[in-house]
Amino acid sequence: MxxxxxxxxxxxxxxxxxxxxxxxxxxxxxxxxxxxxxxxxxxxxxxxxxxxxxxxxxxxxxxxxxxxxxxxxxxxxxxxxxxxxxxxxxxxxxxxxxxxxxxxxxxxxxxxxxxxxxxxxxxxxxxxxxxxxxxxxxxxxxxxxxxxxxxxxxxxxxxxxxxxxxxxxxxxxxxxxxxxxxxxxxxxxxxxxxxxxxxxxxxxxxxxxxxxxxxxxxxxxxxDVIGVMYLGGLVEEAPSDALYAGPRHPYTKALMSAVPVPDPEVEDRRERILLHGDLPSPANPPAGCRFHTRCPWVQETKCATERPPLLDTGDGHKVACHFTAEIEAGTVKQTLATGIEAVTGTETVAAEAVEVSEGETEAPAADAPKKEPATVPAQADANAKEKETEAKAAEAEDTKKETADATETEAKAADAAEEASDATKKAEGSPKA
Amino acid sequence: MTILTNKADKIDRLAELTQSTESVSGSSLWREAFRRMRSSKMAIIGAAIIAAFILVAIVGPMLAPHGATAQNWRSEVFPNQGKFVGMRGENWFGLDHLGRDMFSRWLVGARQTLLVGVVSMLIGLIVGALVGVLSGAAATLGGKAGQRVDTVIMRFTDIMLSLPSLLLAVSIAAVLGQSLTTVMIAVGVVQIPIFARLLRGSMLVQGGADYVLAAKAVGIRRKRIVLTQILPNSLSPVIVQATLSLATAIIEAAALSYLGLGNPDPAVPEWGVMLSQAQRFFDNEPMMAAYPAVGIIITALGFTLLGEAMREALDPKLRG
CATH class of the missing domain: 3.40.50.300 (P-loop containing nucleotide triphosphate hydrolases)
Known part of the structure; x- marks a missing residue:
């Protein structure tokens, strides 16, 4: 007791x-x-x-x-x-x-x-x-x-x-x-x-x-134990070290990714999840999972309709998410529609386009998603299993900086290389398909 | 060698000082406010005026060179013909329309004026504060029922506030009949809703403060929270208001006397009464009105200055 x-x-x-x-x-x-x-x-x-x-x-x-x-x-x-x-x-x-x-x-x-x-x-x-x-x-x-x-x-x-x-x-x-x-x-x-x-x-x-x-x-x-709250509910609870070592709920992941690392190299390389939008009003909380309006991994229907219970996923690590296992295993895609930005790569809500610095015209071709799965070897991490577009964006270090939306991408791409433009358009189409 | 012992002495002394830390006493808000007020010119001038006024009110009748009601110089003034006697060696402020010594009347009248002002202010303060505490306590800690009580009380004070104060005072005086007590009650009642609202508002603010929540968390009883936590922190605006309303009370009492609702015995001098009597002869002898008027103005100024200085001294933002 x-x-x-x-x-x-x-x-x-x-x-x-x-x-x-x-x-x-x-x-x-x-x-x-x-x-x-x-x-x-x-x-x-x-x-x-x-x-x-x-x-x-x-x-x-x-x-x-x-x-x-x-x-x-x-x-x-x-x-x-x-x-x-x-x-x-x-x-x-x-x-x-x-x-x-x-x-x-x-x-x-x-x-x-x-x-x-x-x-x-x-x-x-x-x-x-x-x-x-x-x-x-x-x-x-x-x-x-x-x-x-x-x-x-x-x-x-x-x-x-x-x-x-x-x-x-x-x-x-x-x-x-x-x-x-x-x-x-x-x-x-x-x-x-x-x-x-x-x-x-x-x-x-x-x-x-x-x-x-x-x-x-x-x-x-x-x-000793930490509970993470989001909009009036607990989303994750775990022993302190376990939580910091491996946050499992998307919100906790985002929260932890905001903590700077006191090592400039690691700090430069680490992936940051930037949540889009504000905390919804507690007077009118979203139905289903409270976090689904901002979750990078939000899935069709279930997240929006069913509130996930706080369940033990092993070793007292409790998570309130329908897709904990899938996210861990990397079998669900990051649906970019809610917006996620990684420092290393760039994705945006509208475009899902991979923009590459113009000096490296070669890169987009090499990176061209979907079309050439052969480029995938370069990305040998968990992201590989996600849709190629996102994976590339998150991982590809050479594609740093620019965020672009579709029009911009197309315009620039036209200037830079036709291939890139093609790739972009395809990438644009693919997640919807 | 002497230096060394000296040093040893010093160390001993230092040790002593650090040991006897019990004697260090903190400075409370009131003590500090008082310290700040002592260095404020406004407060000193205000306090000096009030002190002088109180002194005159106490010893005035003894200092009066002539009888305040004796019509010693009746034969020298002819109000109907516009013949008055102004300042002269024998009568410093001249004579009034009945041949009475104005200076003596002014000195004696101070007491009555102070009495009316203080008593009516106290009536307003005490009754108003009681109503305010009840309302404020009910609103902050009384739950839903308390809030209803608060609403009823506050609507009632709103009604009182919506009436013009002089009209309210006149109606009360008219109902109760003409007497000095009536004036005091009438002027005091007018002040009740002001004090009640002020204290209640101040208590509401303090009631939401963290330290009240902390007191609740510690497990202190509600009655005690009101008395030791909320009330002491809510009083300063009320005290400032009290000094300010003393000035208003004097003026309002004078207004009632002026309207003929004051002390029924016109022979007893009071500044308001004197002012109203002087009105009839204002064309011929304006000075007759000037003396009581200046008295009222200076006194009101004194209380206002002190009140303002107190407000500043008690402002927690100025605490250093």
Whole structure:
């Protein structure tokens, strides 16, 4: 039994309109069916782009947002259905560290007051003297001087404020701490300190963390298991190393491909998947797979009609995609219609044309897709199995840079070489066929 | 050798200092605001004017050279013929239409004016703040039912705000009958919706702040969240408004007196009453109106200056 289990949690915010009486005209599906479980002592990292519902999910666990549906089972108790006062009592065991260290501290309370208030509310410590001793202990643990007690939040630096925020959670001796973007408001040099502090505290106090972040490096460093959220749902969940070594969901692949590699050569060669378009509105999420509007591998009908469940694909690596196996094996094509750009090659939505720098007039001929499969040997990677056009585009390093659409390609091709033009037109036709 | 011991002393002292860190005390928002206000010219001038006004109100009757109601020089003024007595050594501000010493009346009248201003402001502040807290607390933490309560209260204050303030005050004064208390209540009631709306709005803003969410997450009870988290952070605009509305209250009380709805005993001097009496003789003796008018203007200016200075001092953006 895991310490914290989320079962199909949904948080929908009603959108209201009306002059006199509020009519609900729709819902924002901030979190739409998330299930996950966190073992005691574990760190679960939740990543995703802005607006994907990760913060809302974190707050829903603490019932700071109303949970529309689903269960949050903490240590055998379903928090989602607890009445107010019982929930309040449970909050001692589930604490939160907020993103904005200054905003989450009352500017009119000094540190002692901020830290002791929660203790008083839960009846920890007999009197203020006892509480003060406890607070001093915790302050030492988080690396703050004991003279901080009588000071006010604005007198501290950003990193210190976040330590105060952590101390506020710790004085209640919680089991689980939900860290909502704990370091994103901090200077990079301070981020590491706070992350290390969180890790030390976990070791010494046996804490369980749910870390919400968008910084992939931070999450990788701190997490045991990582869940990737997209538009209110989990798309992939895997042990940290496995996820970074081999992301399986197209969205995760795109996300991971955005992380720069600290090696200029590798950085130059690595393939980047650039997603087209914006995050769809959570008020009107796409039917079927939430990601199908932007997925480079989107397939006919199934992706648009059926929402893929989060399924284990082996070794605890869970993916919510209909075509995980096929994408891994390379048996499905990258449908360019949704748009994918690789740094090395170039493909665009409209044209699917391979444009080659004009100096190498020879190249297009050699690369001419479809017509001459003989050129394929040059591309001995997974892409080879895809439609030749795309494969070439993604792989061929000599065809760097230019993105072109059909007209451009044709015009240029006409100038450069007739062969190229032919090839382009054929390439254009082929995916549709 | 001496240098060395000196050094040792210094080190000891340093150690002492680092040990005795308990004595370091933080500066709260209010303390800092006060520190900033002390260096603000506006605040000092405002405070000086108010202090002078309060001083006059307290000791004025003792300083008055003549009786405020005694018509000592009745035989010297003939209002019907337009004959008045202006400034002279014996009567600094001259005489009014009944031959009373204007300077004495002005000094004595300050007390009444201050009383009306402060009491009616307090009525508005206290009742308005209560309504505002109720509404704000209901809206931020009361859930759906709370929001309904808030809506009802706010529509009611909207109705009150939509009436012209003087008209409302006049109607209240007319209903309650002519007395000093009536003036205070009438002027105070006019201020209630202003304070209520202001505090409620301020509480709504603070209610959405992260630290309120944090307090909720920590498990603090709702009543306590309102009292220790939201309310203290919402009060500063209300306090600024209080100083500003003191000026308005004095002017409005004067207006009521001017309309004849003030203190029924015309013999008791009050700046508003004096102003209304002077109106009849404005053509012949404008100075009679000038003294109480200048008194009201300067006092209102004092409160306004202090209020503005407070607003600036309490602005969190200016905190260094």
């Amino acid at each position: 895991s310490l914290l289990e989320l079962d199909d949690v949904k948080v929908h915010f009603p959108v209201k309109k009306g002059l006199f009486f509020d009519r609900t005209v729709g819902h924002v599906y901030a979190v739409d069916g998330v299930s996950l479980s966190i073992e005691a002592g574990q760190t679960y990292g939740l990543v995703g782009e802005s607006g994907c519902g990760k913060t809302t999910l974190g707050r829903a666990v603490l019932r700071l947002n109303d949970i529309t549906d689903g269960g949050v089972v903490f240590d055998g108790t379903d928090l989602a259905k607890l009445p107010g006062e019982e929930m309040r009592a449970f909050r001692r065991r589930l604490q939160m560290v907020f993103q904005d260290p200054l905003g989450s501290l009352n500017p009119r309370q000094n540190i002692e007051s901020i830290l002791s208030e929660g203790m008083a509310a839960h009846g920890i410590g007999k009197d203020q003297t006892e509480r003060r001793e406890k607070i001093k202990d915790i302050l030492a643990k988080v690396g703050l001087p004991s003279n901080a007690l009588s000071r006010y939040p604005h007198e501290f630096s950003g990193g210190q404020r976040q330590r105060i925020g952590i101390a506020r959670a710790l004085v209640l001796e919680p089991d689980v701490i939900i860290c909502d973007e704990p370091v994103s408001a901090l200077d990079v040099s301070v981020q590491a300190q706070v992350i290390n502090l969180l890790e030390e505290l976990q070791e010494s106090l046996g804490l369980t963390y749910l870390v919400i972040a968008h910084d992939l490096a931070v999450v990788r460093h701190i997490s």
